[in-house]
Structures are given as C-alpha cells and as structure tokens.
Amino acid sequence: MASVKLRERKNSDGSISLYLDIYTYYKDRDGNRHNRRRYEFLDECKQLKATNPAERAENKNRYNHAKDIRNKKEAEILARRHDLVLQDKQEIYFKEFCQTFLDEYTKLNKKNVRATICHFFNYLQSKKIPETIFCNELTPKECEQYLQYLENAFNGETVETYFRLFKKIVKAAHKNGFMNSDVSQDVVCKKGTPAKKDILDFEEIAQFAQTPCPNKEVKRAFLFSCYTGLRWVDVNALQWKNVQDGRLKMVQAKTKHPIDNKMHQTALQLLGNPQKPSDNVFTLPSHAGANKDLKKWCMRAGITKNITWHCARHSFGTNLIFHGETDVNSQQIIRP
Secondary structure, X not given: OOEEEXXXXXXXXXOEEEEEEEEEEEEOOOOOEEEEEEEEEOHHHOEOOOOOHHHHHHHHHHHHHHHHHHHHHHHHXXXXXXXXXXXXXXXXXXXXXXXXXXXXXXXXXXXXXXXXXXXXXXXXXXXXXXXXXXHHXXXXXXXXXXXXXXXHHOOOOHHHHHHHHHHHHHHHHHHOOOOOOOOOOOOOOOOOOOOOOOOOOHHHXXXXXXXXXXXXXXXXXXXXXXXXXXXXXXXXXXXXXXXXOOEEEEEOOOOOXXXXXXXXXXXXXXXXXXXXXXXXXXXXXXXXXXXXXXXXXXXXHOOOOOOOOHHHHHHHHHHHHHOOOEOXXXXXXXXX
C-alpha cells in the first residue's frame, strides 16, 4: 500500500529538516508490481534551533504545516491508486514523456522546447526533487514554483516563452491520457516586457564592413541581412533561385508569408556571382557558430553593443523607417 511518512533529519547547525518519505508502487502492462521510494524535502517547514518562546512557537506552526502537506500528499496518491482506467498510461516518467514530445516536435522553435525541458529538470534538482517523477505526480504547485524559478533566472519575454511551451507539454500529456488533468492550466504567466534589442546604425554597419571577420561567409551574410531584413533561418536557406532580376522572392520560414522585394544595391553587390538555382547563396556554420564569429567580429570592429544575428533584422527595419524608406507593414523597399 502507498504511504507518506513525515520524517526528520538533524543538521550540523542544530536545525532539523523535515521531509516526506514517499512510498508508492505501480504495475506494468504484464501485471508485475514495481516499488518506488522517493524523498521530498519541505524547506519552508525547517525547524529552527529554538532559543526562545517565539522560535518554539514558530517551529510548532511549521511542524503542523508539514503534517498538513503530508496528509494532502497521501490523499492525492491514494486517489490516484483508485484510478484504474488511466493508471497504466500514467505510470510513465514525465522526463520520458518530455523526450518523446521533443523527438516528435517539428516546428522551428524546437531548441526553445529543449531549453524549456532542461530548465524544468534544473528546477527539480534545485528543489531536491528526483527527476524520476511520474506524469501523474506533477502538481499545480510544481508548475507555480517552476514559473517562479524562470522569473528569477530570466528577464523580458524569455519567461513567457519558456512557460508557454512548458504548458504546451503538460497539456499534451493530459490530452494523451498520461495525466488526469492539465495541472498547469490555471497557472498564469504575465507577458513579459520585451528586452531592448541593440541595433546598428549606418555608420556602425560601415564599420563592420571595413573590419575583417573570422568567417568571410558570416560577414557577407550578416551584412546582407542588414540590407534585406532576412532572419537567420531565411538567409541560411537562401538559394539563387530566390534572387530574380534584382528582387528577393521567397516564402519566410517563420511566418510563411511570401516576400517580393527590390533589393538595395549594396545587397546585390554582396551576393557575388550567380550560381546554380538550387545552390545556397551563403555557406554558413551553425547558428551558434555564426553568432560566435559575430561576437569576435564585434570586438575587432570596436562595437560594444550586444549584437546577435537577429539584430541585423532590427537594424534593417529601424534604419529604413528612420530614413523614411519603407512601409512598416509591407516591408517593401520604396527607394533603393
């Protein structure tokens, strides 16, 4: 039978840590029983080395709170034991489900999904919660505390991005029968304020152009992005068939919106001599490798701003709007 015991551990400083000794079991598809034991420390209920009545009263309140947590946890476990319909599917580790979700994920933000999962298990480690947590053991409290962990670790839109993807994973686990309910549904993350992104003005772009870069292809492609506004994923996949009669014609990978823009003369010069229609215009390293070269290039050029590849797109839009050369909605260059 499943059980939850409240136990104590003396610390070297005279305080006493309280933790839950959780014993559960599950049966596999062949009917074999597997025992499982894990510990959950209750940091908020830690007993102080009391030296006065006030501290002793505080310890008593904390101990009573720990007993309430124990009773609630045991009730949750016993309730799950009686769920005979979904029990077989729910006895799967959440980490295993996350890996399956990641393997089957095909959208372009897959690296963000991978980071979301990684940060969640870093959170579990920080709370001394075993990674071997079952899908049906995930609770709203864990979701709330993971959100707090993200808020302490990141700024701007990053928190909202990671937690939105985490909720997507939990929702998928519930939808596929690995959880009784979507435990993250009522945990709300306020949309973060976008972090201010650095841009390059025309003088700084010229400064870059005059400075050698560790990778000539990275230099050529980045400057091309500065004059066309292409994202990394688009400039990396750009082929010669997308360049026709001085115009840039392609479907953007992120938004799926087509573009048909007249290119700036500088962008045309950066292209070089045409090759086969199916050949890539630029031969680039990985996204991480390109940004690494970009940082070295910044140092050589004496640019102290935090420049990433996406800054080229922001620089393109900001510079053209500032100089009155583009329609912000269509991104169509009016004057080359």
